[in-house]
Amino acid sequence: MTVEGSASRSRPTMKDVAALSGVSIKTVSRVVNDEPGVSPDLVERVTEAARKLDYQRNLTASSLRRGDGRTQTIGLLLENVANPFSSSLHRAVEDVAREHGVIVFAGSVDEDPSKERALTAAFVARRVDGLIVVPTGSDQSYFAKERDNGTPVVFVDRPPSLLDADWVVTDNIRGADEAVTHLLAHGHRRIGYLGDLSTIRTAIDRHAGYSQALSRAGIAVDPALVRRDLGTSEEAYAAVEDLLRMPDAPTAIFTSQNLITIGALRALRSAGLQRAVGLVGFDALPLVDLIDPGVTLVVQDVVGLGRRAATLLFARAAGDDRPSQHQVLAPALVVGGTGEILGPYAG
Amino acid sequence: MTVEGSASRSRPTMKDVAALSGVSIKTVSRVVNDEPGVSPDLVERVTEAARKLDYQRNLTASSLRRGDGRTQTIGLLLENVANPFSSSLHRAVEDVAREHGVIVFAGSVDEDPSKERALTAAFVARRVDGLIVVPTGSDQSYFAKERDNGTPVVFVDRPPSLLDADWVVTDNIRGADEAVTHLLAHGHRRIGYLGDLSTIRTAIDRHAGYSQALSRAGIAVDPALVRRDLGTSEEAYAAVEDLLRMPDAPTAIFTSQNLITIGALRALRSAGLQRAVGLVGFDALPLVDLIDPGVTLVVQDVVGLGRRAATLLFARAAGDDRPSQHQVLAPALVVGGTGEILGPYAG
DNA sequence: CTGAAAGCGCTTACAG
DNA sequence: CTGAAAGCGCTTACAG
Numbered sequence: 001m002t003v004e005g006s007a008s009r010s011r012p013t014m015k016d017v018a019a020l021s022g023v024s025i026k027t028v029s030r031v032v033n034d035e036p037g038v039s040p041d042l043v044e045r046v047t048e049a050a051r052k053l054d055y056q057r058n059l060t061a062s063s064l065r066r067g068d069g070r071t072q073t074i075g076l077l078l079e080n081v082a083n084p085f086s087s088s089l090h091r092a093v094e095d096v097a098r099e100h101g102v103i104v105f106a107g108s109v110d111e112d113p114s115k116e117r118a119l120t121a122a123f124v125a126r127r128v129d130g131l132i133v134v135p136t137g138s139d140q141s142y143f144a145k146e147r148d149n150g151t152p153v154v155f156v157d158r159p160p161s162l163l164d165a166d167w168v169v170t171d172n173i174r175g176a177d178e179a180v181t182h183l184l185a186h187g188h189r190r191i192g193y194l195g196d197l198s199t200i201r202t203a204i205d206r207h208a209g210y211s212q213a214l215s216r217a218g219i220a221v222d223p224a225l226v227r228r229d230l231g232t233s234e235e236a237y238a239a240v241e242d243l244l245r246m247p248d249a250p251t252a253i254f255t256s257q258n259l260i261t262i263g264a265l266r267a268l269r270s271a272g273l274q275r276a277v278g279l280v281g282f283d284a285l286p287l288v289d290l291i292d293p294g295v296t297l298v299v300q301d302v303v304g305l306g307r308r309a310a311t312l313l314f315a316r317a318a319g320d321d322r323p324s325q326h327q328v329l330a331p332a333l334v335v336g337g338t339g340e341i342l343g344p345y346a347g
Numbered sequence: 348m349t350v351e352g353s354a355s356r357s358r359p360t361m362k363d364v365a366a367l368s369g370v371s372i373k374t375v376s377r378v379v380n381d382e383p384g385v386s387p388d389l390v391e392r393v394t395e396a397a398r399k400l401d402y403q404r405n406l407t408a409s410s411l412r413r414g415d416g417r418t419q420t421i422g423l424l425l426e427n428v429a430n431p432f433s434s435s436l437h438r439a440v441e442d443v444a445r446e447h448g449v450i451v452f453a454g455s456v457d458e459d460p461s462k463e464r465a466l467t468a469a470f471v472a473r474r475v476d477g478l479i480v481v482p483t484g485s486d487q488s489y490f491a492k493e494r495d496n497g498t499p500v501v502f503v504d505r506p507p508s509l510l511d512a513d514w515v516v517t518d519n520i521r522g523a524d525e526a527v528t529h530l531l532a533h534g535h536r537r538i539g540y541l542g543d544l545s546t547i548r549t550a551i552d553r554h555a556g557y558s559q560a561l562s563r564a565g566i567a568v569d570p571a572l573v574r575r576d577l578g579t580s581e582e583a584y585a586a587v588e589d590l591l592r593m594p595d596a597p598t599a600i601f602t603s604q605n606l607i608t609i610g611a612l613r614a615l616r617s618a619g620l621q622r623a624v625g626l627v628g629f630d631a632l633p634l635v636d637l638i639d640p641g642v643t644l645v646v647q648d649v650v651g652l653g654r655r656a657a658t659l660l661f662a663r664a665a666g667d668d669r670p671s672q673h674q675v676l677a678p679a680l681v682v683g684g685t686g687e688i689l690g691p692y693a694g
Numbered sequence: 695c696t697g698a699a700a701g702c703g704c705t706t707a708c709a710g
Numbered sequence: 711c712t713g714a715a716a717g718c719g720c721t722t723a724c725a726g
Binding site (some may be wrong): 010011012054056057058059060061063064069071072073080081082083084086087088090091094103104105106107108119121122123124125126127145149150262265266269285286287288289290291292 | 357358359401403404405406407408410411416418419420427428429430431433434435437438441450451452453454455466468469470471472473474492496497609612613616632633634635636637638639
């Protein structure tokens with residue numbers, strides 16, 4: 001097999017196929033697009049020429065000329081394509097996109113608003129048919145321009161800030177409330193809270209759910225037990241160490257996000273307290289069944305989030321012009337072990 | 348804020364900017380592309396008009412006309428965007444692509460050769476500047492056409508079949524050999540092998556490494572201890588149960604892929620043998636430090652695989668026409684606990 | 695320094 | 711049933 005040679009010979013075009021089959025490019029276009037009303041004889045000749053030249057239609061040129069201008073692509077902005085939550089969302093979106101003959105650009109924003117803007121611009125420059133966004137930072141108003149210019153946008157996991165738009169999220173307040181209520185039911189009163197960056201809407205809501213559950217139980221929130229703005233597992237680890245050193249240390253902890261849960265589990269383990277301190281975490285954890293004791297978690301319907309966001313986006317792209325749609329999915333508490341460790345007020 | 352209204356007003360073009368600023372579209376093009384030699388006065392007027400209209404250049408039209416025809420996009424074919432190995436690879440590729448101003452289409456092949464072909468066609472139809480592929484099935488010869496037509500292709504994780512092409516892989520034979528040698532050194536002689544689908548090249552190589560380590564130690568491979576073609580965690584679980592029921596059961600197991608390792612860990616745990624049977628797995632596992640006992644693993648340099656594949660692809664796209672490049676990265680054995688459980692011949 | 699004409703690969707809107 | 715002309719939004723190749 002001869003390799004390379006003239007590295008970038010350019011691809012055959014309809015013109016080449018037309019020349020080889022002795023018809024006009026319009027006829028080639030008809031055959032390639034399966035338009036009816038071409039004589040069987042020409043269909044045959046064109047098909048054969050296309051096969052011989054290994055012709056592949058240039059969809060990018062096609063969409064430039066077509067009325068609707070569809071590129072059959074969408075852009076997906078994730079926190080980080082490599083994290084499990086993001087990548088599960090990605091897969092769910094991909095599956096719906098595939099049903100529509102659409103392929104997906106994905107990119108990582110890393111909780112950096114300037115990357116969100118840059119990726120959005122890059123996707124729009126390639127004229128994606130729509131955007132699905134896990135927003136970060138405190139201002140998504142600039143997406144209004146994209147939508148007004150004909151690019152629909154659906155937010156997922158978190159609602160946008162300063163913008164009336166479509167979104168699909170989990171009921172974070174309720175999930176956090178259920179987590180804390182579960183710990184209360186197992187005899188805990190002093191329950192620590194470990195939270196993500198307070199600029200993130202999900203973190204705000206989960207903190208609200210924590211406070212709501214405590215106040216319903218008639219317990220005042222002790223600010224000393226609340227640690228927010230933890231950006232990494234390591235910070236969560238340190239926060240747990242710190243909580244455990246308190247004279248009146250918490251007997252249970254609610255960790256409001258997966259990286260935080262991981263840091264907390266490591267800290268409890270290294271202190272030898274993994275069977276002594278109650279814990280409920282928000283978000284699924286991989287291989288949680290192999291951890292001992294098993295971890296009690298509030299899990300989101302990630303596939304549901306992704307599928308619904310994508311379905312809504314394609315509806316918008318097809319002309320759906322209802323007012324902004326807001327969908328809230330229920331989380332589920334999955335009993336694992338750490339959430340059932342009994343506290344001092346049990347029984 | 349008024350929402351929606353005329354849903355898909357189309358985007359402003361250079362023509363609109365030209366009209367508003369009273370210049371030709373050629374001048375708008377010069378300003379938008381930062382070409383030198385435009386009077387400051389016009390630069391100012393065009394910039395202002397573009398800002399006012401919220402003009403965003405259509406890169407897709409631009410690339411159609413440009414000489415090189417670059418779309419500043421690449422396509423990435425993964426086993427499944429949601430699995431941790433794939434998504435880490437994705438992130439590494441994304442990071443290199445970003446340095447080149449290129450965005451990434453990603454898609455899941457699910458070990459299905461027909462999906463590989465369909466995704467490749469979809470990417471090529473959008474004229475990606477190159478393809479990075481984790482190949483599946485037994486024939487990648489059709490990629491030769493794409494390369495000959497000017498679309499470079501780099502394979503990663505597995506070499507392609509029936510095609511001379513660029514690839515970047517881990518030294519799987521060596522990794523498997525090290526895993527089994529490690530178990531031998533800890534006193535095991537009867538070592539089980541659990542492997543992925545035998546059509547996958549990595550599975551073939553890892554099995555070869557297993558055999559190689561045993562024969563170097565003068566131990567004959569017992570076919571009863573070898574279980575191949577395990578496609579899921581569940582099948583691996585069943586295979587371990589089966590091995591453990593043997594009268595002369597293995598005292599250690601080498602699991603040649605992450606899903607298989609997970610199934611094996613679950614089976615050992617449910618049999619209460621997680622501290623009795625030695626185990627070394629291939630591929631990293633999330634949260635492995637929280638599992639007890641810790642799992643000994645042979646891990647790949649996933650970021651290295653992704654970065655090198657992407658770097659090679661961009662070199663090809665820039666005209667590098669050396670013969671096919673083959674890069675082999677060394678895996679690393681990470682001691683965790685299960686690999687150090689002593690066998691009957693220890694000490 | 696600026697712009698009119700042509701063309702990238704395709705589809706639209708006609709005419710025959 | 712088939713094709714010549716025009717145009718999608720841009721850039722190239724010229725001319726002034």
